Amino acid sequence: MSDSATKELEALIDDFHSQERIRVWSLVITIFGDAVIPRGGELWLGSLQALMDRLRIEPSALRAAMSRLTADGWLTRLRLGRKSFYRLAEAGEAEFAEAALKIYAPRRSEWSGEWTIIVLSGRAGEERETRRRELRADGFGALGPTVFLRPDNIGNTCMPDTLPGEMIFHSRLDSKSDATKLISQTWQLSEVEKHYSKLIATFSPLERTLGKGVDLDPLSAMAARSLLIHHFRRMALRDPVFPAELTPKNWQGDEARKLVSTIYRRLAAPSECWLDGCLNSSGHPIAAPGFDIAKRFGI
Template identity: 70%
Template sequence: MSDSASRALEVLIDDFHSGERIRVWSLVITIFGDAVIPRGGELWLGSLQELMERLRIEPSAVRAAMSRLTADGWLTRLRLGRKSFYRLAEAGEAEFEEAARRIYRPHHSEWSGKWLMLSLSTDTGEGREARRRQLRSAGFGAISPTVFLRPDTMENGRAPALQTGEVLFHSSLDPASDARQMVAQAWQLGEVEAHYSEFIDTFAPLGRALDKGVLSDPLSAMAARSLLIHRFRRMALRDPAFPEELTPEGWRGEAARTLVSSIYRKLAGPSETWLDTCPNSHERPIRKPEFDIAERFGN
């Protein structure tokens, strides 16, 4: 193992524990989405605990997180003797697919110049607040309390199903309008960009260390990969993934995506070696992914 890469990983783990309270269930979601689903979606609890222990997370916290995710319908459990295996529940498949598409997307989307504009119902209350959060998670920005929009691109996926009282328009913007200014305000991009800058500062040392030598210990590589995607995932799901003509000049999201792509490619081989050792419920290694993990970001 590269000494500099190993030191960089320990610093990242220190940073992970020094920040806000760790939401173990959220980290589990990251690991399933990034590493387990491409291999069939099933993981032995013992394998998960081994990885979490490398990240200095206690087994009791892992068990509590798995109980919560199972109770909330995200995961299902299969118990064979004294071993517990977990897999993604059907209800969560669409959410995982949407998240993966936005995390691993190419740098820029192709765009026809069209927009999706959705007008909310005039009803008020908790239902509308939940709908606003749902639309933001689907890449929409708000130009007023009841009007949301997003660029109509292939990468943005399907239009959301309409709820009672909502209206959906396919529209275009007058050329005289300042689209970049509207975008920056509607999506609060200043805050997103600040998080991207912090991400770059945090993970650049690992990137430089991996340029000098690989993180050859498979478990450590998987731990580094999990931290990388967990931190990046939170920003990628808030980033509306604009076409280049709508992206603010000097947008730090591009530098962050370049960095995460480079690090991920270098961690892919050894981290997949660790996953090859994880058993499935038939006491065989979990299956290999059907695509090259190293090329996931479109390298």
């Protein structure tokens, strides 16, 4: 392990802890979705705590997060003696499988020209604002107070549930319409780009260090991988995944995805080595993934 790589990881952990509010439960979901599901879906709490220790997260904070996730139906727990093993519940696995299409799939995809359009019901006040936030989190843009839309392509296969009173349909723009102008009016792309730019600035030092052939020990590599995907996941799930013809020039999302893919490939082998040492409830090493983790992004 190199001191330079360790220094970069410590800087990433410092940045993570500088947030106004750390959502440990969300980080746990990232770790299970990214690293545990491909290996059978089950992890001993002791292994998870070792990873959290490397990320400087207190045991009490992890216990609170695990209790919340279990109570909310995200995780299921199996207790054997004094050991607790956890796995994502069925609903959680299904949701992350859909999210994975936006997180790991190649950025570009063919587009039919269709748009998915949702018209909200007559709800007012906080209910409407909550619904608007949910749709933005699913990559929809607001054309008006009650009209939301997004391009209907392979990167947007996850459809939100339609609430009572809402309408959902698909349509095409007239050939004379300016789709790029529609994009600029409907999505706050400057805000999205700001977050992508922050990710690039935050993780580029680690990419440069790893690019020199410098390695991290297995646990540190797993910690860096978890932070990388946790940061990127939040942005990727809010990205409308525009097809090439609708994407602004020099889009920072493309640069961010390329950077994340490069770092992920370099962390794959040592982080998987750490996972090889984790045990399941049968006392055996957790299963090996059924695909090459290093090729996950397909870029």
